[in-house]
Amino acid sequence: MDFPHLHILDADQFSRVDLENVLTGTARIEKLLGANKAFGLLDGKILASLFFESSTRTRLSFETAMNRLGGRVITTVGFQFSSISKGETLYDTMKMIEAYADIAVIRHPVEGSSRIAAGAVSIPVINAGDGIGQHPTQALLDLYTIFKEKNAVEGLRIGFVGDLKYGRTIHSLIKMLRHYNVEIVLISPVDLALPESYRKELRRENVKFEETEDIKALWDCDVAYITRIQEERFADRAEFERLKDSYTINRAFLLGSRKPTTILHPLPRVAELSTDVDDMPTAAYFRQAAYGVAVRMALLMLCLKQEIPAI
Amino acid sequence: MDFPHLHILDADQFSRVDLENVLTGTARIEKLLGANKAFGLLDGKILASLFFESSTRTRLSFETAMNRLGGRVITTVGFQFSSISKGETLYDTMKMIEAYADIAVIRHPVEGSSRIAAGAVSIPVINAGDGIGQHPTQALLDLYTIFKEKNAVEGLRIGFVGDLKYGRTIHSLIKMLRHYNVEIVLISPVDLALPESYRKELRRENVKFEETEDIKALWDCDVAYITRIQEERFADRAEFERLKDSYTINRAFLLGSRKPTTILHPLPRVAELSTDVDDMPTAAYFRQAAYGVAVRMALLMLCLKQEIPAI
């Protein structure tokens, strides 16, 4: 399994072959986990978990991934970066980290900072979210969730619901889906529509997509990717009040679906996804968390150029 | 050694047999530690250390316990729970943790939250203190300290001193002691007496107990469990001023004891326990910390249904 990248910085870097390798590698990791054979694959390796901005879910997912492989983790969160508060640049901080760790994951509030971090060092750097920029490992775990729950990605009709304008995870996932023969349904208030640059890209790549404000369009989808609509995104608060209830997904609504629509959500959720959906067999969002660990285990292995054993 | 519980949530759940199993299991752990044979017993297992409220002593005790067994730890403390600050429920947070870890320990400021956490998941959850509620593992380590220092619990006269009204550790320990044939001496200002509900329970279980304001009652006790009297607990501050000195335990006072009174304290201590007691052979409170690690190692093993080897 050839993985030509040192770093994981954005969704664009992944070719179709790369994506297939991540999916295959993750499936192997899941088998290894099931057989208790993953532990020890990264014995003696150290992951630097650098969260300049707090993100418990993502941080613990990576740290779990490294621990499940037998590796070790050094962590620092938020204002504990004392050198930074003394005026140290990210470049200098990374030169230090390079001397300590074998691989680094970084979350940073400033867009593009993960690329600066990667440029400073010769160890792999994984972008775990930089500002309004990319969050590629989230997109990969979303893709794996679709693959795992549906047995394939090809041929699916995938609906995106909610804030398509600012939703970083949606943008990254759409960029990856252009490598597959899928139909995309974009469901959002016009104020929160997918930015034109992304639609242009979809057209250029000949990806079929539709746009609508009508949430019922989900009833024809194989997969529904739900995100939160945040009040602060609206110029007109009355518009938010008008829309928020119609973009709440619950069990009663989903029972109207003409397909077994698999529900994804990047979490955390608030009101947009009702808890009465949780025990529906199509509710995949809690399983996503476990897939996320497996995906990140695969990524750690691939970036460190370690063969993932097939069993 | 049969341990019928998945979770450890409160003192009430422990039968006499359960308590004996914890004591026996802990004694085995101490032997394994002495022979350098504990490390590796939980190889590849992950503990999620979830401290929604800071408690360094308890957190490090659990994390040490897991590390001494060869397991791994993922940690998050206080406001680092970024999802929670975004409005995520404890239920959803725990669904994530279930996907990451094999067992979780939780400290939370809200009473009853550990039960909610346990209800969300299929992995064991250990309550490390939830508000004014329970702190069962502290009570177990107190019980083990008595057992270890006195070679038995049966037949002892055990004095509780200080704030018996709000002292969470005292409430949990008293609930466990009702399974033993002991005499309990409750020594406190009337304002800080043990709540009637606990006294009613002691009567129902036919546990002998006495109540007094006179600290000298300790001189007839085999064990003295000291806790702090906090000024803010008193409606009348003058009452606090009147009492605080008489509830300060020091070496001179303890030399009046008619028995070798073993001194316990849940720590941290402030003025209520003088440092001139520290080097008395009966001062057990620093040894309590080491017993605490062994007790928590035993609990991790029992909850994960791992046999604790007898050597």
Place this chain on the structure above:
Amino acid sequence: MDFPHLHILDADQFSRVDLENVLTGTARIEKLLGANKAFGLLDGKILASLFFESSTRTRLSFETAMNRLGGRVITTVGFQFSSISKGETLYDTMKMIEAYADIAVIRHPVEGSSRIAAGAVSIPVINAGDGIGQHPTQALLDLYTIFKEKNAVEGLRIGFVGDLKYGRTIHSLIKMLRHYNVEIVLISPVDLALPESYRKELRRENVKFEETEDIKALWDCDVAYITRIQEERFADRAEFERLKDSYTINRAFLLGSRKPTTILHPLPRVAELSTDVDDMPTAAYFRQAAYGVAVRMALLMLCLKQEIPAI
């Protein structure tokens, strides 16, 4: 290799033989690291990483060191010391730590606190900086950097630049250099000159040293140890404005050097060391970070009385 110390508390405790043992031990560690044979040397041991004051660089260096040896780490940073905030003394905190860990590293804002911490326990305590006091492991890593980059310490001409009055790392390193036959050049504004007590010590030990305000004195040095000049150290701000530029080291300045002057800096740097120096072969400050891990690995081994294998 005999290491007669339990704790590492200050630079004064190191004899010439001790220093040689640290250098030799570190060189062995570097070989073991290169051969992937360091991992496992401290299997099952636990380091308590106690940072009462934040210092990401130093903390991660020690935690990396312990992990590279196969040991485990329990960490607590800043206000997470909840017991301390409840009024617990450092003595009591350390009695707890002694029950949990095999060795402790402590950073504390109050001078002398590491000695108090060490006095409380029977496990090794390493001072990672206490207020304006000592930071001996930084001095040891500086010494090792000189030794490694120059193949020896004896006979070198070593310049110290910047704030020699308050620079804790400089004070500790100068104390160690008195054991070697070196020439020391002290380059600073008069307001920030090395305190008389240190100069007196150098005279008593017959260490050759010169003092100057002229930065060009560096051009005759084998090693230049650069530190930051902080505005707040000056009584007269105009004096700071006058001096700050002349104490900025950059590539153009260094090209004037008559020797291959190796550049050290304790980091983080701000303006006093230009980034255009970074890719000069004599720029050793980023390599210092990696040496720092190796030095701390050696110190962990030596304090725990573990033989460092020679390969």
